[in-house]
Amino acid sequence: MTTLSPPSSIELVEVAPRDGFQSIRDRLPTADKQRCIQALLNAGVTRLEIGSFVSPKAIPQMADTGQLVEAFANRPEVRFSALVPNLKGAELALEHGIREIVYVISVSETHNQSNVRRSTTDSLQELRRVIERVRQIEGSRLRLDLGTSFDCPFEGTISWQQVDRILSSALALIGDLPLEIALCDTTGRATPYQVADYFTQLRERHARVGVNWAFHGHDTFGMGVANALFAISHGATAVDTACAGLGGCPFAPGATGNTATEDLLYALHGGGITTGIDLSKLLEAADMIAALPGGQTASHLRQVPRQRVS
């Protein structure tokens, strides 16, 4: 297993506004979301998944994503992205001014069915249409979220060869469009050496100019920070995290959110790896997010006496 030297910087993609807010059963007021996003930007967050363009019937918590995008239209230096499951979502996102489309396909057939209600073959067909649309809008780019890249709640462990098959098909469609590929540990069940192995195998097979690699993880099994660091040691240049570790599911005890941004930040800064984010201001944002009604958080750093965090 070849390990790369630690990089000098890492991009953290803040996903609390998407993966986190959608986990709160009762819809948050848009103004509360806006306040939290503002606090995140104040802390220096440079990339932020602001929401998703999906059916408001399926996920009512995300119905105000367009409004939020417009509210932050005056922050062109921040890279905002939005998750979409289909062409309609991509079109809405682009109309509202989003320039990074996060298209999601689950590697596991059953999870893709449950998540976006179509087969992976149909998701790939739809990706073709999304790409055509993205190509038409100057300055827009694509991120591919490969859900259940390590484990599926229905099928169990997913092999890197299964990821490779979907990824190969997707890359044939994407061509030279600037791309970020995210291997997503949707369930948090991946282990660090598994993450290292999948990044090594897949990057070796799909090395190409203009492609970056990202890791999206959850801390459910306590592997969150370690998985992210192993992904980074094996080529990921961006990692998704959620401030305060907001997430989980009120109906699934033990399920937790994405790895807390502040926890990973602490690990990275301790190694001299920069992120552009100010930890103490981020902890202020974390306190604000943790105070949201109905939210479930999981942050280690927030529990530590503040004067010990530096």
Place this chain on the structure above:
Amino acid sequence: MTTLSPPSSIELVEVAPRDGFQSIRDRLPTADKQRCIQALLNAGVTRLEIGSFVSPKAIPQMADTGQLVEAFANRPEVRFSALVPNLKGAELALEHGIREIVYVISVSETHNQSNVRRSTTDSLQELRRVIERVRQIEGSRLRLDLGTSFDCPFEGTISWQQVDRILSSALALIGDLPLEIALCDTTGRATPYQVADYFTQLRERHARVGVNWAFHGHDTFGMGVANALFAISHGATAVDTACAGLGGCPFAPGATGNTATEDLLYALHGGGITTGIDLSKLLEAADMIAALPGGQTASHLRQVPRQRVS
């Protein structure tokens, strides 16, 4: 930073009976301790820090360590150790049949004063006497716990050069006695790259036959699993963990125990690294430990639906 290939096996030192039980304010009945230790051995634990030989006035929770050692005298295949702060403790431990003496010195002068009520110079003098005693008992060995190797609650960050100074003095006394050196992150504030760096620097300076390296960590800052894996990648062959993550301090909110044995075990087994421990049986022990009155636990794996853990 040179990274070693993952090892084929790692020794986990179960410290819940020492670092964990001493964190419970009201003394546990000896029979309860015995039941938990039995469950840990049933899970395949091969090394266990059974308690400490200290003044019962200072730490009444450890007053029955001698009884526990005798209760498990019929398990010679298990490597039991006990922590001692001085010659008197070492003598008591050896009298009760302990053959691995864990002698603790804090790198930080103020922490050593607070922990064992003497200067580090006096602790080194006492170490000389402990070594003489250990040398007289056939088959006995020494482990040196370097407390606050990364951070001190009073002095803040500790440099590896400070660790190096104490370690050099200790090694000059220890000579060719079989030895394990544990770098202890007493506060949980160490970060993974820091851990990697300290192991690299110190192992390079003190490479010698008959010396093994260990890491002792806490999960307070959420770095527990990552720190342990980085220690392993940089030469640690043993790691201290506490089943169920038992620990913390009832008077210090946010302080947590040692990294949960089951969490690290899950990470290691996921990489094909063996420990000799059965995860599902260990989770049974974790449930037993978590049910102890007054205990404070912090385990991710215990929160996950049992059928998802394998």
